[in-house]
Amino acid sequence: MKRFMIERVFPGASELTTEQLAEISRTSNAAVDSLGVPYTWVTSFVAGDKIYCLHEADDAETVREHARRGGFPCTLVAEVAAEFGAHTATEHERQRAGATT
Amino acid sequence: MEREPQLEQLRTALRRATDEGSVVAVAGEAGAGKSALVRAATADQPWSRVARGLCDPLDTPRPLGPVRDVLSELGTAPGQDSVALAALGERLLSAAADEPTTVVIEDAQWIDEASVDVLRFVARRIELVPLVLVITYREGEIGPRHSLRPLLGDLARLDSAATIHLAGLSVDAIRGLLQGTPLDAVTVWALTAGNPFFVTEIARHPAERLPTSVRDAVLAGTSAVDADDLEVLQLLATAPDGVDDRLFPHLGVDVPQLRRLEGTGLLRRSRRGVVYRHELARLAVEGAIPAGVAASLHARVLEALERLGSSDPAVLAHHAHASGDEGRTLRYADRAALDAALAGSHREAVSFLELAAASTSDPQDRAALLERLSFQLYMVSRLPEALAVIIEASRLWEEVGDQDGLSAAHNRRALIEYYLARRAEAQCHVEAAVAHASSPTHGSARAMQMFLAYRRNALREARSSGAVVRAIASERRDEELRLRADIVGAAADLVDGSADARERLLDLSAEAASRGFDETASTGWSQLAAIDVEQRRLRDAERLLDRSLPFTVERDIPICNQWQTGVRSRLQLERGRWEAALEDARSVLDGGAPIASLWPHLVSALVPLRRGDAPDDGVQDHLERAWRLAQEIDEPLALLAVTTALAERAWLLGSGDPRLEVAATLVRDAGSVPGVQWASGQLALWLGRLGLDPGAVGVAEPARLQLDGRTDEAAEHWRALGAPYERALAALDSLDDGTAVAALADLETMGAWATAQRGRDVLRARGLAKVPARRRVTTVANPAGLTSRQLDVARLVAEGLTNSELAQRLYISTRTADHHVSAVLAKLGLATRRDVVRQAADLGLV
Numbered sequence: 015m016k017r018f019m020i021e022r023v024f025p026g027a028s029e030l031t032t033e034q035l036a037e038i039s040r041t042s043n044a045a046v047d048s049l050g051v052p053y054t055w056v057t058s059f060v061a062g063d064k065i066y067c068l069h070e071a072d073d074a075e076t077v078r079e080h081a082r083r084g085g086f087p088c089t090l091v092a093e094v095a096a097e098f099g100a101h102t103a104t105e106h107e108r109q110r111a112g113a114t115t
Numbered sequence: 116m117e118r119e120p121q122l123e124q125l126r127t128a129l130r131r132a133t134d135e136g137s138v139v140a141v142a143g144e145a146g147a148g149k150s151a152l153v154r155a156a157t158a159d160q161p162w163s164r165v166a167r168g169l170c171d172p173l174d175t176p177r178p179l180g181p182v183r184d185v186l187s188e189l190g191t192a193p194g195q196d197s198v199a200l201a202a203l204g205e206r207l208l209s210a211a212a213d214e215p216t217t218v219v220i221e222d223a224q225w226i227d228e229a230s231v232d233v234l235r236f237v238a239r240r241i242e243l244v245p246l247v248l249v250i251t252y253r254e255g256e257i258g259p260r261h262s263l264r265p266l267l268g269d270l271a272r273l274d275s276a277a278t279i280h281l282a283g284l285s286v287d288a289i290r291g292l293l294q295g296t297p298l299d300a301v302t303v304w305a306l307t308a309g310n311p312f313f314v315t316e317i318a319r320h321p322a323e324r325l326p327t328s329v330r331d332a333v334l335a336g337t338s339a340v341d342a343d344d345l346e347v348l349q350l351l352a353t354a355p356d357g358v359d360d361r362l363f364p365h366l367g368v369d370v371p372q373l374r375r376l377e378g379t380g381l382l383r384r385s386r387r388g389v390v391y392r393h394e395l396a397r398l399a400v401e402g403a404i405p406a407g408v409a410a411s412l413h414a415r416v417l418e419a420l421e422r423l424g425s426s427d428p429a430v431l432a433h434h435a436h437a438s439g440d441e442g443r444t445l446r447y448a449d450r451a452a453l454d455a456a457l458a459g460s461h462r463e464a465v466s467f468l469e470l471a472a473a474s475t476s477d478p479q480d481r482a483a484l485l486e487r488l489s490f491q492l493y494m495v496s497r498l499p500e501a502l503a504v505i506i507e508a509s510r511l512w513e514e515v516g517d518q519d520g521l522s523a524a525h526n527r528r529a530l531i532e533y534y535l536a537r538r539a540e541a542q543c544h545v546e547a548a549v550a551h552a553s554s555p556t557h558g559s560a561r562a563m564q565m566f567l568a569y570r571r572n573a574l575r576e577a578r579s580s581g582a583v584v585r586a587i588a589s590e591r592r593d594e595e596l597r598l599r600a601d602i603v604g605a606a607a608d609l610v611d612g613s614a615d616a617r618e619r620l621l622d623l624s625a626e627a628a629s630r631g632f633d634e635t636a637s638t639g640w641s642q643l644a645a646i647d648v649e650q651r652r653l654r655d656a657e658r659l660l661d662r663s664l665p666f667t668v669e670r671d672i673p674i675c676n677q678w679q680t681g682v683r684s685r686l687q688l689e690r691g692r693w694e695a696a697l698e699d700a701r702s703v704l705d706g707g708a709p710i711a712s713l714w715p716h717l718v719s720a721l722v723p724l725r726r727g728d729a730p731d732d733g734v735q736d737h738l739e740r741a742w743r744l745a746q747e748i749d750e751p752l753a754l755l756a757v758t759t760a761l762a763e764r765a766w767l768l769g770s771g772d773p774r775l776e777v778a779a780t781l782v783r784d785a786g787s788v789p790g791v792q793w794a795s796g797q798l799a800l801w802l803g804r805l806g807l808d809p810g811a812v813g814v815a816e817p818a819r820l821q822l823d824g825r826t827d828e829a830a831e832h833w834r835a836l837g838a839p840y841e842r843a844l845a846a847l848d849s850l851d852d853g854t855a856v857a858a859l860a861d862l863e864t865m866g867a868w869a870t871a872q873r874g875r876d877v878l879r880a881r882g883l884a885k886v887p888a889r890r891r892v893t894t895v896a897n898p899a900g901l902t903s904r905q906l907d908v909a910r911l912v913a914e915g916l917t918n919s920e921l922a923q924r925l926y927i928s929t930r931t932a933d934h935h936v937s938a939v940l941a942k943l944g945l946a947t948r949r950d951v952v953r954q955a956a957d958l959g960l961v
């Protein structure tokens with residue numbers, strides 16, 4: 015499966031209560047269960063008027079299908095090409111050192 | 116595919132939107148390629164953004180469905196409570212004001228009534244905004260009483276509207292579509308009559324044996340589908356409005372199955388979810404659902420919609436009804452009817468209430484639904500049905516012994532009977548309604564009683580009912596009821612000759628309008644207009660109707676629209692504008708309420724009589740109908756008016772009428788009735804011309820002067836009132852021969868050829884030596900032949916407005932205004948607009 019980053023424009027997103035987030039989660043889980051193809055909701059972040067989600071699926075069209083079935087906006091779907099962080103620099107150093115010895 | 120000229124026409128309209136808005140209707144049979152054409156024209160073009168509104172083939176369409184679609188696409192979605200149709204129209208126009216916009220309304224053969232009203236509002240003002248309104252509809256499915264008809268009627272009159280007709284494809288075009296298949300173009304053409312959808316389906320599945328119907332052609336595409344998938348296709352086919360993706364989890368349709376179904380080419384995605392690519396395809400699949408299975412499919416969709424929390428009662432009612440679930444049908448149809456009535460979609464409210472009433476056998480529920488149904492039927496002016504329905508409600512309430520219900524039914528029936536012009540029945544039912552004093556509708560019944568008394572000039576009785584209504588209104592804090600009493604009270608005072616009552620009636624009606632009591636406000640203006648014309652405040656009536664008639668259209672009150680159009684028809688008659696009078700009369704008589712039809716019948720008889728049109732049965736028929744109506748209405752003003760028309764006819768044709776024998780009695784009796792001095796004066800004048808002495812007392816001033824032989828003063832009086840026909844008739848009796856002879860010319864100028872001819876006899880009989888012969892044609896300017904629209908234009912030109920000011924005022928483009936002004940000048944035989952201003956007074960335009 016591939017990983018996808020999804021941007022959802024959702025005015026007032028940061029004001030959502032835990033209860034409302036739980037409701038959205040229920041709807042999303044039901045949509046995932048109904049797809050009949052492999053699909054994983056990894057995690058989501060609420061930021062300002064947007065929600066960013068990380069999902070795993072075979073293709074972007076299935077990600078959109080999930081959004082339609084859940085009734086969620088789906089402003090942008092992009093496949094994750096790589097993942098990196100602070101550790102990437104040291105890991106990279108270590109790999110290069112390993113390669114030269 | 117042989118649609119290039121049509122495509123170019125549509126694209127030209129889009130391209131020109133920045134300069135001038137327009138309406139383009141695209142008409143053709145199902146499968147003719149209307150949607151495909153519109154898609155091709157609107158896709159990938161730089162000139163305007165596009166918003167779409169879809170109409171659904173639900174049994175009863177959802178009110179304002181397409182309008183709400185469009186507004187939400189334009190980012191100006193209305194709340195559920197926004198119900199004024201004009202306000203929705205304004206919203207659409209202002210959304211398009213700053214950016215060229217194309218609004219596409221598809222499949223308007225399924226449109227609802229409220230949407231039509233909004234679109235008519237927009238179409239009339241479209242030239243001023245960069246908006247192209249594209250409407251597709253199936254030709255041949257629009258009967259004379261179809262909701263869309265009024266809009267199509269408007270389009271036929273608008274300069275800025277065009278219709279594109281899509282005919283069948285030629286053999287050559289079919290050959291192109293069949294390329295790569297072994298099929299013979301001529302054979303396919305003969306089979307399909309060139310229907311593009313049918314041809315395309317055949318080309319998609321070029322089987323050896325040609326399918327013989329659209330249905331077979333579509334079903335050929337499903338032959339490879341397994342049983343489970345076919346069931347889902349059928350499930351989708353039960354939902355004409357498409358299936359929201361959010362339903363799929365509840366319907367158990369997963370992604371692999373959906374992909375397989377999309378592979379059949381029968382489905383497509385729309386904003387609303389998954390829909391059939393074409394309605395013909397949906398119908399083919401739906402038609403092939405085995406008997407007994409459809410109900411369970413509808414039940415599944417209904418359950419899924421309920422679990423999703425759907426709030427669209429029109430769709431829920433559709434599935435509940437088809438699944439045979441009476442309880443749910445009742446609940447949803449009832450709610451859908453409330454929504455429809457609030458939105459002003461009265462036809463749809465009627466359908467939903469019919470459905471709801473058919474879904475319950477509980478007499479109380481049924482009776483209450485039927486009572487609401489009868490009111491909606493009254494609103495759409497289907498009065499005989501409204502009557503049948505309220506009688507049934509009454510019977511049911513009688514059965515269960517519900518006194519409140521019975522009173523409500525009597526009250527409603529009184530209203531319907533009155534609009535059917537059956538006063539005796541109305542009177543009897545209002546009394547039955549009033550008898551039950553503890554009923555919740557008692558105040559309303561008392562107000563009806565007051566109105567009926569006022570209408571027959573029983574002013575004392577009206578006032579005493581009014582006092583009771585006001586007491587009930589203040590006890591219940593019912594402001595609308597209080598306003599109704601005050602409005603009818605002010606109208607009664609005005610009939611009685613009170614000087615300040617007119618101002619009061621105007622204020623009260625404005626107050627009712629500002630509080631949102633549209634029907635009450637409109638009733639106030641309706642009554643004032645009728646009284647103004649009766650009391651010959653013709654210019655005041657004109658100004659009032661200029662404002663109040665558009666209100667009846669914008670607030671969707673057809674009953675008041677018919678009434679006021681009838682009043683205007685009479686107004687135009689008094690003003691000597693024969694064509695405009697006939698135009699209004701025709702529009703009321705085309706299915707209008709009987710109560711509004713009296714003057715339209717009289718106008719339809721009097722204009723041809725005065726002009727001396729070639730004799731036909733029409734005149735006699737209109738007079739007979741008016742006579743019968745007046746007997747039924749049984750009001751002094753109605754009886755006097757019809758008898759006056761009979762007297763005028765007797766004078767014009769030199770024939771007698773047995774019905775005139777009681778005329779003198781009628782005039783004398785009128786002496787004791789308040790508010791009939793103008794009507795009895797008119798009758799007295801005609802009886803005098805017939806050589807009968809009516810012995811009139813208490814008639815209005817100009818008639819009094821004339822009866823007293825002061826004909827020149829009478830003529831001057833009529834002139835000041837703006838009543839040219841009456842003025843000429845008074846002048847004809849002038850002792851001064853020159854004045855009398857000039858009156859003949861005046862009558863001819865206004866086109867009253869028969870009246871002039873008869874006047875000639877009178878002058879000869881009087882011994883006048885030199886009575887001039889009939890002129891061949893008149894060359895003098897006269898507005899008698901102007902249509903209503905041209906009169907509007909002429910009056911504004913007379914006020915000195917420029918063409919562009921005039922265009923602003925009438926919501927038309929300057930180009931159209933130029934066009935109208937030229938037509939007006941041509942008909943008036945004047946060279947310039949300055950001539951119109953100079954002669955405005957003589958022409959009766961100011």
